[in-house]
Structures are given as C-alpha cells and as structure tokens.
Amino acid sequence: MIRLYNTLTKSIDPFAPLRDDGVRMYSCGPTVYDVAHIGNMRAFLFPDVLQRTLRVIGGYPVRWVMNVTDIDDKTIRDSSVGSTRWRAEMGEQTSDPMENLRRFTSFFTREFLADLQTFGIEVDRMTNPRATDYITQMQELTRDILAAGYAYVSDGSVYFNVAAYSANHTYGRLFAIDTQNFREGVRIDADEYDRESVSDFVLWKGRKDGEPSWDFEIDGQNVPGRPGWHIECSAMSQNLLGLPFDIHTGGVDLRFPHHEDELAQCTAGYHVHDQASFWMHNEFLEVEGKKMSKSLGNFYTMRDLIARGIEPIDVRFAMLQAHYRAVFNFTFDGVTAARTARAKVQDYVYDVVDVAGSLHASASDGVGQQLIDTVGQALADDVHTPRALAALFVFMNEHPARALTPADAASVVDALRVVNEVFAVIAIEERPTLVVPDDIRALAEERWAARAAKNWSESDRLRDMLSASGWTMKDGKDGYTLESAK
C-alpha cells in the first residue's frame, strides 16, 4: 500500500485511486519564457518519481497531465516587439502579438521538454496542454463562477469574490491565510488593483493595448482580455481528467495562492467539494546553502551545468538522495559525489549481468525480490527516495555480484530493472565492450613486457604515456585491463 503526504489533511494518508481505471494526476507545469533551471528540475523530478512509483510499485496505470502556461505577464513581455529575449530560432517577429506569443512559447516549450527529458523525466508519459488551447473552457468556467455569484466584473476584468465564497465555503483549505496580518507592502500593491478586497483574485484580465487578447462575451457584452493564472489549471484539469481527480502536484510556493484559488474556482464553478483528493508539494532547493537567485550569482540552468561538464542524470541521482519535502542543498561537490555513487551502481549492474550470463535470463523467485521489497517499501512510504537508494546500496553490499549464483544474478538483474524504472539513473545492459585503438594496445603490450622483465622505469614511463592518451592501465596478476578516461 502506498502512503502519501497530503497537504489537504496535513498527514500521510493511505492512497487509493478514486476510479478503477487508474490514477489521474495533474502537475502544475512550467511557464515557458526561458529554459529550465535546476529548481524547475527538482520541481518536475518529484511528479516524475511519483508517477513512476504509482505505476511500478503501486501497479496503477497513471494518466499524467502537466500544463504549459503560455500566457502570462512574462511570456507577453518577452515575446513582445523589442524584447531582448527574442531568438532567431523563433522566426521573425510579426505585428501580431498573438502570433509572437505563439512562436515564442512554442520554442521554449520544446526547449523545456527537451531539458526535462535529459533529466530522465518521462515526457512521453505526460500530456502537456497549453493554456491558450483552453481559453473557451476557462471562459465557461468564469461564466459559471459568475452565475454562482462568486465573481464580479470590474473595469473590464473579472474577479473572484473571496468574501462571497467564504460565506458558503472554506477558503484556506490548503493554506490558512491570516487576512488580519498581511504585510503592509501587500496592501499597498493590492490597492492598485480595482477589486473589492485584497484577497480577491483575477479570473479574467481586461485587454491591454498591444497584448494578446480574446473576445469574451458576458451577458451579451464583450469583455476582451486574457485568462488569469489560476483559472487555467482549474479548467484544464476538469476537461482532461474530470473532477475530482487523484493527485495534484506543485512546488510549495503554489500552495498559496495558486492552488487555494484553483480549488476555490473548481468548487465555485464546477460545484465539486474537491478538485483533487491528494495535494502534494515539493520543497525548493538551495545552491551552496543559499536560495538560488540571479542576484546571488548562484542561478543555474540545466544547460549551464551541462556546459560545466555535469551529466544531468548525476544531478537527478543527487536530488533523489533528498526527500522531496525537505529543502535540498545543491552543491557541486554533491554532484561529484553522486557521479561516483551512480557509477558504482552502474558497475554493479555490469557485474551482475556478467554473472547472470544474459540480460534476459528470467528468474523471478531469486534473491532479487528482496531488493524490490526493500526499495518498494521505502518508495511506498511517501516516495522516500533517500531510503530507497540506501536500500539499494545495502542490498549491493550484502549481495556482491561475485557471490551470486547465475540464477540469483538473473533475479537481481530483473529486480534492478524494476527499481530503475523508478530511479531512472542507470542502464540495465551488458558492460559495453571497450574498443582499444591499436596504438594503445601496442603500448600496453610493450609495457606489460617491460613489467614482466622488471624494468620498472620503462614500465612507468609507458604507463604515463598511456595516461597522457586518456587510458588507465590496471595490472592484474594474470593480465592487465585498460580503461578509458571517458
């Protein structure tokens, strides 16, 4: 049985899908105005590991939706004429703001998904609806909320009326806001908006000149504009998954106001008590002990790391060593450590496959089941990846490849394949055969001969030459092995 922490109940609850046909999961996705940074990576790693756990450990089919926010202040700003963020790959900028927005966000959507993929996130398993493809549905929901009496039109925009809603429902189910103690600055900013209460939020933003907008008919009148941010997730989750669905994920920052507002909109417009039965939030990451920010100079995109020679998959491994609800401290030393640790697991796979004799020698009742059990147990306990990885290492230490019978080794290969369906940090394959160039082989042979003749200085000289060429020669008792530095 899988147990998950639920922000709605603030406890770890047993999980079961609402319907027989599997788990329906909605993840708040990226706003596509830039390439992914490592904070995004952590945010989207969590739902990936969650859906993998639900499928592999829970045995449930999973329907996974991750929206793409392609209409908001930042995408409008950065796609507008004169923006320094426009890139040649997006094509020519046009005089039509809508077309510019489309080209701009299409580009970054592709880039973003590509970044996720390098991180082992199963992009193929998710549906990525774009907000701009669901404008009609958002308008319908807005009308429904108006009809229910929980919204009002003011100066060309539509606002959600929190006070009216609160009279009949609880506003603050995910996050208990303290309206008496809003910080002063919040009030000041809020007053700039033409809305009745500081806590009211926008459902539909009135049109501004030069910005993309859609016509919207309310009570026979056209109110052109664009959707508010919160409404998109309510409308898309309802249309793609049906309400209530099973799990809603996002970063802790989305708990309030975004998720609270989504929930209120669904209740107000779709007349359901719950939008989702489980709400799950991942913590942020810090970089070298500090919050990642451009001003601190510790802001890294995935591409920055790759440029530094870091493998994204090693970062994935490092992140899995922390629980999703704890702040993760990203450090370069940590990634180096993760790389070494991951290589150790990969070597173990190669060794076990060697002993098994084949990649597909099936043996379901061997010692491998222990690995699936211990790792699965940790994952079933609120996606406890650090303990799951620890269980993997414990298993490796207790069952070194050389001590396995071929039958047991086969079962371990099977088990590794299963746990790696969740971790996705190694390759279950045979050790790649190393192609040694002839000149390197010749040098090695020469050195082996010198060594046999106890000509140590010549032997060392040749070994240095090999090192200079990027090869490490390791002496065994009956022969040597060569390893490429790469």
Added chain:
RNA sequence: GGUCCCGUGGUAGAGUGGCUAUACAGAGCUCUGCAAAAGCUCGUACAUCGGUUCGAAUCCGGUCGGGACCUCCA
C-alpha cells in the same frame, strides 16, 4: 507583523525514546615493484539551555541560528 518548517559526523542526507542509515570524502590493513582497482576494518555527529523519563539526538519548553509562505518565484 502573522503562519509554519528546519538545525545530525569533513560534505550531502535518512532514521529512531535504549539497537550500523546510506553515499561521497578520509584513515588503516590485505593485495601490489609502485600505482590503480578490488576486498576487509575504522573514526568523529545529532545547535544550545532546561524539563519529562530508568534512559532523549529522538517528547515538551526557552534561547540562538537558518529558511519558507503571506508578493502570478519551481
């Protein structure tokens, strides 16, 4: 100002009222011409001050320190 979270060994990071987390790094040993690899063994920890308890790093309270949210930041 309000609400909440955290403070574990060199580093990252789990867990638990009394019993080895794990990984990386480090030390010693075996092996080895040396090295590498491999195998074995090991170390130092639980912010601080009180309280509860037979016993707390684990529960409670204070203090100090860090952080999050209340601002369309993942």
